[in-house]
Amino acid sequence: xxxxxxxxxxxxxxxxxxxxxxxxxxxxxxxxxxxxxxxxxxxxxxxxxxxxxxxxxxxxxxxxxxxxxxxxxxxxxxxxxxxxxxxxxxxxxxxxxxxxxxxxxxxxxxxxxxxxxxxxx
Numbered sequence: 001x002x003x004x005x006x007x008x009x010x011x012x013x014x015x016x017x018x019x020x021x022x023x024x025x026x027x028x029x030x031x032x033x034x035x036x037x038x039x040x041x042x043x044x045x046x047x048x049x050x051x052x053x054x055x056x057x058x059x060x061x062x063x064x065x066x067x068x069x070x071x072x073x074x075x076x077x078x079x080x081x082x083x084x085x086x087x088x089x090x091x092x093x094x095x096x097x098x099x100x101x102x103x104x105x106x107x108x109x110x111x112x113x114x115x116x117x118x119x120x121x
Contacts, residue, residue: 009033011045023117026052030107040112047104053096056118062089063109070103072096092118 016029029047036042040061045068048054053073064086065072072079074095079085087093089110097103 007034014045016047021054024052024054028052028054039110042107042109042113044107045104046107047102048095048097050097050101051099053094054115056092056094058090058092058116058118059087059109060089060114060116061109061111063087063107063113065095065105065107068104068106070101071098072103072105073098 011031011033014031016031018027018029020027026049029049031045033043033045046065056075064084066084067079067081069081072083072085072095074085075093076085078098085095
């Protein structure tokens with residue numbers, strides 16, 4: 001019996017997609033795994049290069065990050081491999097890599113992803 005919705009990906013074989021973030025003036029990297037056409041839920045692997053922190057922002061979606069490699073630095077603390085961090089919809093947050101090493105996370109949203117940066121003071 002086959003399931004036409006079944007997906008199996010070898011993440012190691014997928015190329016990194018460079019995404020320049022104009023607000024940060026930095027490039028982040030991702031591997032898109034799946035987007036649900038009905039809910040907009042997304043799953044991707046994201047890499048923040050050493051020293052890149054996504055400054056204070058909000059999302060109109062909740063999202064989680066499972067740390068695969070490195071240390072995820074957030075405004076709530078730092079988390080190493082094996083940690084799962086969940087940010088509620090609308091929560092003010094910042095997250096990224098330490099100054100000395102990249103961080104790679106499995107990034108999951110519950111609906112379509114958007115980012116809204118807080119105005120700089």
